[in-house]
Amino acid sequence: MAKVKYYYDSDTLSYKKVVLRKRDKFKKFLVFFLGAISFGLIFMFISFQFVESPKEKAQKRELENLKLRYGLLDKKMAQIENVLDGIQHRDNDIYRLYFEANPIPDEQRKAGFGGVNRYKSLEGFENSEMIIDVSKKMDILSKQLYIQSKSLDEIINLAEDKEKLLASIPAIQPVNNEDLTRMASGYGWRSDPFTKARKMHKGMDFTAPTGTPIYASGNGKIYRADNRASGFGEHIEIDHGYGYKTIYAHLSKYNVKQGQTVKRGDLIGFVGNTGRSSGPHLHYEVHKNGKPINPINFYYGNLTPDEFEEMLKIAAQEGQSFD
Known part of the structure; x- marks a missing residue:
């Protein structure tokens, strides 16, 4: 009331x-x-x-959790960048150098993204700067990983090709040392056994009994096996690829035919005295890109240092060739 x-x-x-x-x-x-x-x-x-509502408190906790996760993500990316930086240096200074490939410039590896602002949609928020910074690092890191991945793919191809190259390059003496009478004549100017005039001897002569085995000095394909080359008599020519060819002349018979694939050390024929020859021997030539080069540099695969030193002395002597 x-x-x-x-x-x-x-x-x-x-x-x-x-x-x-x-x-x-x-x-x-x-x-x-x-x-x-x-x-x-x-x-x-x-x-x-x-006074915060329960919903606001939950959102605040979630925001703090996201900040923490972004901080941890930033630290992990820094660690990944350090590891990737080491891989990039090894890639340029070791792998690509070994396989004779041009190094990838830093400006190409670490280039950013030009043009339109890629992060405009992330602007205007409370933590925009942090989110944009992490997004930029992620994009640059992804690009660097892509470039490095392509580089390693190239290195793998180069390594496989290098393995084939090393197996194909002539690297052994075509006649075993124990089968040789002697290494009769080396590469260079020599006296012709028939005319006695000095002429360029484009290979090395290995004297051995008729029928002595002859071996392929590197992987390749039999380019020819016939007697239609002037002066060589029965001979074999192997195409090793990469610009290399080898010639084995004055054979008594073949153990291969044209088009056949052979590997280093395969028996391809036998020493003889066919063609323009003054006695049973193997005339051996190495060609690179169509030009004859000294075979003395291609015996590292089966000669000891002492044997190689002895061969150098004999090959340097100017005497008479066998063909």
Whole structure:
């Protein structure tokens, strides 16, 4: 029940009952209502500013967790960059150098991305700088890994090709040392056994009994096996690829035919005295890109250092060739 209020009337010296008009009641209500609304708004503002809701607390925890993960991701990328940097240096300074491939320039390996801003959609957020920085590092790292992957693919191909090259290059003496009578003549200017004039001897002569086995000095394909080359008599020519060919002349018979594939050390024929020859021997030549070169540099596969030194001395002597 509402309380009755009184006021003191000094004229009548008595208390009189307070009677509120409707307009006064409305004003009082309006003041109370506006005050309540103002108080509620102030309370809500303070609550939003200083009091977190459960949802806000969960979002804040999630944001802090994401910041932590981004920090850990940044550290891991730094470690990966260090490892990749080491691989890149070994790739340029060892692998590509060994296989005679041009190194990949740093500006190509570590180039960024030009043109349109790739990260515009990540701008305008509270942690945009951190997110953009990590995204840039990820993109550059991905590009470097792609370039390095392609380089290693190339190195694998070069290694496989290098293995074939090493197996194909002439590397052994075509006649075993124990089968030789002697190494009769080396590469260079020699006296012709028939005209006695000095002429260029384009190979090496190995004297051995007729029928002594002759071996392929490297992997390759039999380019020819016939007697249609002037002065060589029965002879074999092997195409080793990579610009290398070898010739085995004055044979008594063949053990291969044209088009046949052979490997280093395969028996291909036998020593003879056919063609322009002054005695049973093997005339052996090595050609690179169509030009004869000294075979003395291609016996590292089956001669000891002492045997090779002795061969050098004999080959250097200017005497008479056998063909």
